[in-house]
Amino acid sequence: MVPASILPLLEPLETFEAIRRRAARLGDRLCDLSYANPYDGAQQGARAALRDALDESRLLSLQYTPFGGHTVARRVVADDLRRSHGLPFAHRDVILTPGAMSALQIALLAAHARGGEVVVPTPCWLDYPIYARHAGATPVMVPPDGDVKLDPHAVAAAITERTRAIVLSHPCNPTGERYRDSTLTQLAEVISARQEALGTAITLIADETHRDFTPPGTYQSLSRRFSRAVIVYSFGKYHFLQGQRLGYAAVSPNHPERDEVGAELVRWTRIAGVATPTALMQSAIPRLVELTYDDAWLARRRAWLVARLRSAGYRVAETDATLFVYVKTPRGWSDWAFTRSLASRGVLVLPAPVFHHSGWFRVALTASEPMIERALEVFAQEVTQCPA
Secondary structure (H helix, E strand, C coil), rough: CCCCCCCCHHHHHHHHHHHHHHHHHHHCCCEEEECCCCCCCCCCHHHHHHHHHCCCCCCCCCCCCCCCCCCHHHHHHHHHEEEEEEEEHHHHHHHCCCHHHHHHHHHHHHCCCCCCCCEEECCCCCCCCHHHHCCEEEEEHHHCCCCCCHHHHHHHHCCCCCCEEEEECCHHHHCCCCCCHHHHHHHHHHHHHHHHHHCCEEEEECCCCCCCCCCCCCCCHHCCCCCCCEEEEEEHHHHCHHHHHEEEEEEEECCCCHHHHHHHHHHHHHHHCCCCHHHHHHHHHHHHHHCCCCCCCHHHHHHHHHHHHHHCCCCCCCCCCCCCEECCCCCCCCCCHHHHHHCEEEEECEEEHHHCCCCCEEEEEEEHHHCCCCCCCCHHCCCCCCCC
């Protein structure tokens, strides 16, 4: 039976899924802006990489792989991280997982979260507190500042002697915030100061799933500033292969228990039943890390959508990253009433309660342009029709 402490955390998304199922009856008339499912399809380079991996004829190429993943694939990821993060990653630091969800689970387990607390800045990806509960920890939710931005001082205030981990998406899903250097430096400083003052060991779990969707040359990993870090990543987002479940957890080379944590993460893949990505996806990794795409479309679409929403009277959070924009729910509406009203007119968005927040909703940028155009017409009408 699902523990009673987890049930309230499941409810928001389950409520939305019920709304989604009813709206799905609209078929082609539905404008689905809820999830980052690319309606233009997977990246062609990624498709070719999978075909090439499947066509390989090697002994046992599609059979069981070691826990943690094939050494060759892990080494390729470590090499890629050395180039992108400027840290001396080795293959033993990289543990391949079936997507970022699995990587988050084992990262929390390896952080010895059971019996302690996990600090989660909000709004956040929907399942962070669920995974914390499942790992035997108490999630401590930290609200943003008035501009829906990360508040390092609020994070510091939430840290106690029971804090075992902090889970942070960077850039932020759902708000699309790319944390500036000053914010990252301040966050690392306050965490380090609290850790030293309390005499505790805190693991920073840096969810970098959306790091590829930032302006070129701007991304800075928190692992450069805080040594006790574990990076979580998913290949699915950048390559638009979300359903293929390929990701990893990577221990910072500066982690004071680097080797021990890496070995423990491998053990947790076995204990938790996470295992590894499929052999096919592991074989595709050397090809996938070499691929880059022209993401100019994303900046254009983000600017277009934000401008249209603001001209219609919506408040939109400052954003320059991820596949999403975060929008203030119009005055007079509750989050759920607004979501249901939109859905009744064929537009799906994710309301803030799904992200353990309130007063906002998230719009995905991966729908087709005609779909977004139809949705914008509905948005413009809904903002003027708030309930009495």
